[in-house]
Amino acid sequence: MFPRTTRRLLLSLAGAALAASALAPAAHAQSALDTVMAKKQITIAVPTDYPPYGYVGTDLKPIGLDVDMAQLIATRLGVKVELLPVTSANRIPYLQTKKADLVISTLGKNPEREKVIDFTAAYSPFFQAVFAPKTLAIKSWGDLSGKTVAVTRGAMEDIELGKLAPSDAEVKRFEDNNATVAAFVSGQVQVIAVGASVAGNVMARNPQLGMEFKLLIKDSPNFIGVAKGEDALRAKVNAVIAEARAAGELDRLAQKWLGRPAGNLPN
Known part of the structure; x- marks a missing residue:
C-alpha cells in the first residue's frame, strides 16, 4: 500500500490525465470547417494582379475566375466570403498562419508545396x-x-x-x-x-x-490550397468541386474567363 499522501498525489495526477484526455477530442474537433460554419464566413485568398484569374474591376472590386470560384464555394457552404488579396509570394504563408481558410490563387501543385500545405482537386486549367x-x-x-x-x-x-x-x-x-x-x-x-x-x-x-x-x-492545373491537417474542410471543398464539375459549372467558368472549357482536370 502507498502512504496516504502518495495515494492522494496519484489520484490527483490520474484525474488531471482524465480531464486532459476528455478535452483533447473537443479541441481536435474544432477544425477550420467548424470555425467557418460557426462564424458563417470563410476567408479566401485570391489574386488581384493576375487577370483573368483575379484582378480589380472598374468598381475597384476583385473579379476573375478565382474570385468566382471563391464565391461558388462560399455559396455551396451557405456562408459569406471574405476575399483576401494576395501575391504569389505571400499566398502560402497566409494559409500557414491561418490568415486565410483557403487559397484560390492560380496555385499549382508540386512536391515542395505538398510538404507545407494540402490541396483539393483541380478546379481550372492553367x-x-x-x-x-x-x-x-x-x-x-x-x-x-x-x-x-x-x-x-x-x-x-x-x-x-x-x-x-x-x-x-x-x-x-x-x-x-x-x-x-x-x-x-x-x-x-x-x-x-x-x-x-x-x-x-x-x-x-x-x-x-x-x-x-x-x-x-x-x-499545371490550378488547385485550391488548404492548411495541413484540415481534412474536413478539404473534403467539403472537394465535394463542392465534384458537384460543380458534374453540373458543368467548372467548364462554364473556364469558358467565361479563359475562352475554353476546363476539360479533364486531375483529382
Whole structure:
C-alpha cells in the first residue's frame, strides 16, 4: 500500500490525465470547417494582379475566375466570403498562419508545396510558358542563353525556369505579376515567363510588341490550397468541386474567363 499522501498525489495526477484526455477530442474537433460554419464566413485568398484569374474591376472590386470560384464555394457552404488579396509570394504563408481558410490563387501543385500545405482537386486549367517578340528566335531552352527573362518571384514559372533555362540566362525576378509584365512591356527584359492567360492579356493590350508563344514550361492545373491537417474542410471543398464539375459549372467558368472549357482536370 502507498502512504496516504502518495495515494492522494496519484489520484490527483490520474484525474488531471482524465480531464486532459476528455478535452483533447473537443479541441481536435474544432477544425477550420467548424470555425467557418460557426462564424458563417470563410476567408479566401485570391489574386488581384493576375487577370483573368483575379484582378480589380472598374468598381475597384476583385473579379476573375478565382474570385468566382471563391464565391461558388462560399455559396455551396451557405456562408459569406471574405476575399483576401494576395501575391504569389505571400499566398502560402497566409494559409500557414491561418490568415486565410483557403487559397484560390492560380496555385499549382508540386512536391515542395505538398510538404507545407494540402490541396483539393483541380478546379481550372492553367499552363506556363515563355513568350517573346516574334523577331526573337527562340526554339529551344538553349536559345535563352545570354537573354534577359522576367519572372514573378516564387511563382510556378520561377521554380520551373530554374530547372530548364541555361545557366547564363539572366533571370530577373519581380515581386508581383504587374511588375513582371511592366518590365517586359517597357523593354527592360527580352523575354517573359508567365501563365498563358496573362500573356494573352499582354498581347491584347500591347499588339505593337509582336509577342508570341515560344516554349512550354509546364502544364499545371490550378488547385485550391488548404492548411495541413484540415481534412474536413478539404473534403467539403472537394465535394463542392465534384458537384460543380458534374453540373458543368467548372467548364462554364473556364469558358467565361479563359475562352475554353476546363476539360479533364486531375483529382
